[in-house]
Amino acid sequence: MRTYEVFLKREGKEEFRHAGSLEAADDELAVVLARETYVRRAEGDQLWLVDRRHVVTVAPEFLSPNADKPHRHNDGALVADHRRAQRDAG
Amino acid sequence: MSGRLSAGACEHLLAFADDEHLMGQQHAEWIGVAPFLEEDLAFCSIAQDELGHAATLYELLDADVDALAFGRPAAAYRSCHLVERPCADWADALVRHWLYDVAEDLRWDALAESRIAAVAAVVGRARREEVYHRRHADALVARMLAGGDAGQRVAAAVERLLPSADAIWEPVAGEAEAVGDGTVGASSVELQRRWRATVETTLGPIEWAALDRPDQRSRTKRSEHFPALHARINEVITLDPAAHW
Numbered sequence: 001m002r003t004y005e006v007f008l009k010r011e012g013k014e015e016f017r018h019a020g021s022l023e024a025a026d027d028e029l030a031v032v033l034a035r036e037t038y039v040r041r042a043e044g045d046q047l048w049l050v051d052r053r054h055v056v057t058v059a060p061e062f063l064s065p066n067a068d069k070p071h072r073h074n075d076g077a078l079v080a081d082h083r084r085a086q087r088d089a090g
Numbered sequence: 091m092s093g094r095l096s097a098g099a100c101e102h103l104l105a106f107a108d109d110e111h112l113m114g115q116q117h118a119e120w121i122g123v124a125p126f127l128e129e130d131l132a133f134c135s136i137a138q139d140e141l142g143h144a145a146t147l148y149e150l151l152d153a154d155v156d157a158l159a160f161g162r163p164a165a166a167y168r169s170c171h172l173v174e175r176p177c178a179d180w181a182d183a184l185v186r187h188w189l190y191d192v193a194e195d196l197r198w199d200a201l202a203e204s205r206i207a208a209v210a211a212v213v214g215r216a217r218r219e220e221v222y223h224r225r226h227a228d229a230l231v232a233r234m235l236a237g238g239d240a241g242q243r244v245a246a247a248v249e250r251l252l253p254s255a256d257a258i259w260e261p262v263a264g265e266a267e268a269v270g271d272g273t274v275g276a277s278s279v280e281l282q283r284r285w286r287a288t289v290e291t292t293l294g295p296i297e298w299a300a301l302d303r304p305d306q307r308s309r310t311k312r313s314e315h316f317p318a319l320h321a322r323i324n325e326v327i328t329l330d331p332a333a334h335w
Contacts, residue, residue, distance in 0.1 A: 022128060028229045033128040035222065036135045 003052040004030045006037075008044030016048055027051070095206065098267025100151055102274055103209070105168035105262045105309055106197055107147035111159055112173040113190055114140030115323050117183070125180055132226055136187070139219045146212045160327050164312045164320060168262050171304040171313040172254040184234070185247040188227035189255040192288050195220050196281045203275025231292065248293060253301040259285065263308045 001023045007016040019038050024030035030049050039047060066072075095103070117137030124130035148155045172190065177183040198217050204210040234240040259282035268274050290296055305311060326333055 023126075024128075025233050026229075028225075029233060032222075032226045032229050033132055036132040037128045040131065040135060 001025055002030070004034070004049045005052055005055065006034055007048040007050070008038060009046040009048075010043075011045050016046070019043070021052070022049070094208070095150070095273060096264075096267050096271050098262075098264025099206070099209075099271060099273035101168060101262045101264035102268035103147055103150055105170075106201075107144050107151070107158075108167050108169035109173050109190075109258070110140050110147060110194075111144035112169050112319065112323075114138070114142075114144060115319070116173060116177065117187065119176075120180075120183060133183075133187075136223050136226065139216075139223065143216045143219075146216070150208060150212065156327065160324050164316055165310065167312060167316070168309040169312075169316075170254070170258050170260065170309060171306055171315075172251065172258055174313045174315045174319055175254065176315060176319075179243075179247070181234075181240075181243040181247040182251060184227070184230055185244055185251055186255070187223075188231045189248075189251060189289065190258070191220065191223045191227050193255070193258045193281070193285050195224060196276075196284055200274050200276040200281060205272030209273060228292075235292070252296070253303050256282070256286075256298065256301055257303045257306055260303075260306050260309060263310075 002025070004022045004024060006019045006022055008019045009016040022030055022034050022037060024033055027049070031047075034047060034049055038044075114137050117133055117140060120130065120137075121134050122130065124133050144159065145155050148158045152158045172186065177186050195217075198213050198220060201209055202213040202217070204213075231244065234244040259278040261278040265274075265278060269277050286296070286298060304313065
């Protein structure tokens, strides 16, 4: 059996969203089973099935160093403080 | 509506409606007990579709669909024996679904050519739903036949069911009239030829003449399984004749 990740998109500007996953013996059976499992109440009008083996994954350790860099969060507070100081001084 | 249909046309449509009704009832037996969840949902959707097809066909004959579907004595049904038998084994239920839906497709094709506008009008929705039924059945049967234990179980189920499946094509007495007046676009003999060709494409050559077909007497004779099935589908309506669901 293979595991497929299921993505649905509604008509309009919404993006594809992950809806869940599904086990099936092959692509054709995945299509047939996904329709009634995930779209039986017209939850979307486009359906993507991605064989999980084809998903490129990244180890959490590779991502974790970026959790410790608050200076990369630019919320504008520093610039606002600087301008306020300039104005008050002026 | 039935006033505009010949007696033969009514009998022909009744046979198709009865097959659809009982097939839907039989498939619905798998609700909650199909081999896995996704298949449970798929198979029950197909069951609902078949019941819907039956209702639209019954409506062509009588506005009181429930009375027609449930209220007749056994002799008034025109179902084939394939849809009356229980299929307690999943391999049997799957193979019956496939053999039946290959046939059903062809029966809708023949009705699409109907000269009676009201008959041709009910075909569109059914055919759109049949695309799924065929794709579901074809994909599962092809996968199972690919080998191993599943392949052997499907092959054994084919052997059990093929005689009564081929007897889907035993016509009602009125079929000649229904074909003659254009209610249906093709005879059972012609549809059977096409059905056998499709079945052989998947299963390989078959000795059709050697099959031991059931005695259906132009679909007027019910099988031994019918009384229990009829009692079961009448459980609710017997309890409460005015029930709505």
